[in-house]
Amino acid sequence: MKKNKFSKNWIIKQKRDIYxxxxxxxxxxxxAVYKLQEINEKFKLIKNNALVVDLGAAPGSWSQYISRNFKSSKIISIDLKDIEPIKNLFHIKGDFTEDDQKIKIQNYFGKKVDLIISDMAxxxxxxxxxxxxxxxxxxIEAMNFAVELLNKKGTFISKLFMGASFNEIVALGKKTFNQVDIFKxxxxxxxxxxxxxxxxxLR
Ligand SMILES: C[S@@+](CC[C@H](N)C(=O)[O-])C[C@H]1O[C@@H](n2cnc3c(N)ncnc32)[C@H](O)[C@@H]1O
Incomplete structure (x- = not known):
């Protein structure tokens, strides 16, 4: 499909979309906020006072959801783009795949975190x-990072697509975590x- 036809279809879909x-x-x-909300309603993963890392956070609806609904939660986020301020959020504009950025995130709380969410695409x-x-x-890169930074009872949530690397990602998840679910x-x-x-x- 040509790029401008693709964008036109996207605009039509957005206008009709109830979400x-x-x-x-x-x-x-x-x-995108409703995806995280629905995941949390089903699995009950996010708690008050949580230390959270939000990867690929812009424009910020996942962080907004956590900041609004989970008392005293603290979030560090990263995205290639900047985001407007959100209460209890510290944002890094940068590329998550760079080592320097990973180190900044790891050092921010100075301890292991409860939840790492990635909607990076x-x-x-x-x-x-x-x-x-x-x-x-x-x-995969986010999951490997999560293994280093999550506390033992922590949770990792990430977007993935049905495709060539799907089975590899699920296998990696099962190797490193005790409980793995796939949910649309x-x-x-x-x-x-x-x-x-x-x-x-974590195992
Ligand atoms: C679907 S959007 C995220 C939406 C977000 N969860 C929200 O609720 O507003 C995906 C984001 O991933 C970011 N992204 C893609 N590659 C990245 C990378 N290497 N490092 C940081 N962010 C990245 C993009 O810039 C984009 O903003």
Missing amino acids: VKKSKLEGYRSR VNTTGNKSVDSLVTGELC PPSSRKDSKENFIICRN
Whole structure:
């Protein structure tokens, strides 16, 4: 599909989408918030006082959700883009895959964290196989990072796509965590290969 046709279809879909409307009414910066909310409603993962790392956070709806709903939670986020301020959030504008940025995140709380969430995705090319492969690489990198920084009972949640690296990512999750679930929240678009991996309790 040509790029401008692809963007036009995207705009039409956005206008019709109930989650886009709801996010505007509720003051969230992206419809993506409902994916995290639905994951949390199903698995009950986020607690008050949590120390959280949000990877690929912009424009910030996942961090908004945590900041609004979980008392005394503290968040550090990173994205290639800047984000508008959010209460209890410290944001780094940078590339997560660079070692310097990982060190900054690791040093921020000075201790292990409770929750690492990653919604990182590259700009879609329109080629679903390429998109899923590159986003899969980001998921693997985020999971390896989570193994270093999460406390033993911590949780890692990440976007991943059904595609070439899906089985490898699930196998890596099962090798490093005691409990691994795959979930497609109702708000994740039906025509997208997007899913989420939820990993709990490090081995
Ligand atoms: C789907 S959006 C995240 C939406 C976000 N969860 C929210 O609720 O607002 C994916 C984000 O991943 C970011 N991203 C992609 N690659 C990245 C990288 N290497 N380091 C940091 N952020 C990255 C993109 O800039 C983009 O903002």
